[in-house]
Each structure stands twice: as C-alpha cells, then as structure tokens.
Amino acid sequence: MLSVEEAIELWKFCVPALSIVTGKAEDPYSKKAVLPSVGEVYHWSLLYSVVKPVDVAASVLKLGSGLHVQLTFSTRVAVPCSRCLEETSLAIQAQFSYLYFLRSEKISSEEDFQVLLDSDRWPESLDLAPQIWESFILSLPPKVLCSPGCKGLCPNCGQNLNAGRCSCKEEEEDPRLAVLKLYKETF
Ligand SMILES: [Zn+2]
Ligand SMILES: [Zn+2]
Incomplete structure (x- = not known):
C-alpha cells in the first residue's frame, strides 16, 4: 500500500499559479488528467481497492486575492460489503472546491475548503495533488452495501x-x- 506522500507524488498535478494570478494564462485555466490507480487505500477501517485510473478535471480561477480551484473526479473502487463482506464495486464521483491563499492574505470565504500557502508569493507551479488526494479520501463512503437488501x-x-x-x-x-x-x- 502506498503512503499518502507516495500517492501524492504519483498524482502530481501542477497548474501555473503565477501565470493565472497575473492574467497570463487563460482564465479560468483548465486541466484534465488521468491519474494512475494508487492500488489499495485503507480508510474508515475498510480496504478500498482503486480499480480504475482516476479521471480528474481542474478549473482554476483568480478570485480576489486568491485562487479558486474546482476539482471534479471519478474512479471506481472495490470494497467489502459492510454486512456480508462480499467484494462490491462502487463508482466514485465527486466535486470539491478549494480556495488557495498566500500566507499574508486574509481568508474570507467560508464555503470552500481553504489552503494557506506557506509563502508570500505565488509559485510558478502549484501542485494540486494533496487536495485531489484529500477530496478523494473524503468521497469514500464509510459504509458500502452490495445491495440495499443484503442479508x-x-x-x-x-x-x-x-x-x-x-x-x-x-x-x-x-x-x-x-x-x-x-x-x-x-x-
Ligand atoms: Zn452484502
Ligand atoms: Zn448460521
């Protein structure tokens, strides 16, 4: 099983933050990628096998003094049914929004997840993989049934x-x- 650090390294997904902030890149900036499967993930006391590569689309938009990032992704996992333990295949599809800020900025919105960069300047390249990983984990259901009437x-x-x-x-x-x-x- 990969560690979180290894998974994030494998899912490297960089966007040109500085160009987006300074208006040199298209606005919103969009990027799509197919990220390799990370194998198995242990969460909620369950072992999820990621059986498909992860389709990710990101849309990055300058918003006030920050960057608004919308992540959409889909994949498929196999996990034991919570009642009968039979392996159950499950489509995962989710959308998450993040607001990235520089260390010196005040955080304003409360609706999105917020990421405070440990810097006073926007980097050339910003890796969104940690947030893709976080939203992927958050989208895993804690309870899975092979069928609604599983005995x-x-x-x-x-x-x-x-x-x-x-x-x-x-x-x-x-x-x-x-x-x-x-x-x-x-x-
Ligand atoms: Zn079952
Ligand atoms: Zn019996």
Whole structure:
C-alpha cells in the first residue's frame, strides 16, 4: 500500500499559479488528467481497492486575492460489503472546491475548503495533488452495501445469508419469554 506522500507524488498535478494570478494564462485555466490507480487505500477501517485510473478535471480561477480551484473526479473502487463482506464495486464521483491563499492574505470565504500557502508569493507551479488526494479520501463512503437488501452473515455460523439460510436455529428463545410462558401455564 502506498503512503499518502507516495500517492501524492504519483498524482502530481501542477497548474501555473503565477501565470493565472497575473492574467497570463487563460482564465479560468483548465486541466484534465488521468491519474494512475494508487492500488489499495485503507480508510474508515475498510480496504478500498482503486480499480480504475482516476479521471480528474481542474478549473482554476483568480478570485480576489486568491485562487479558486474546482476539482471534479471519478474512479471506481472495490470494497467489502459492510454486512456480508462480499467484494462490491462502487463508482466514485465527486466535486470539491478549494480556495488557495498566500500566507499574508486574509481568508474570507467560508464555503470552500481553504489552503494557506506557506509563502508570500505565488509559485510558478502549484501542485494540486494533496487536495485531489484529500477530496478523494473524503468521497469514500464509510459504509458500502452490495445491495440495499443484503442479508449479511449469520452471527452464529458466519454463513452468507444471501446465498441461502444456514442450519442455525431461527431464533434463540428469550429466557424472559420462557418465564412468562411458564407463568401463563401455571395460572
Ligand atoms: Zn452484502
Ligand atoms: Zn448460521
């Protein structure tokens, strides 16, 4: 499994920040890329296999003293169903917005995620990979079902109940009910 640093390195996605801020680049600046799959990602106590390269589109716009970045991406992951543990394929599609600011700037908007650069000048090239990684992780669902009606596993013998009933007794008799039954029988 790749470390976060390795994944971000693999997903390097640079935009010409200085040219965008100074109006030398198209406005909004757009860039698309197909980022290689990062293999497996462990999150929410689940192991997600990224089974498709990640399609990413970024739109970067000068906004006040900052840069507004809209990230759209899609991919596909395989993850165990939260009830029956069968591998389940899932399309991931999401859009996130970030506002990048220089260290010296005041942050104004509260709607977007904010990134404060550790610099007083815009760099020639700004790597958006850390934010692509962050939004990818945020878009992973904490609970995945293979189907809305998944029956899960028998808590007793572990059989996948989607494949059929197991031979365990339907329901253990509740001892409190047994007492009640006895009471009824006595009186
Ligand atoms: Zn299931
Ligand atoms: Zn069973």
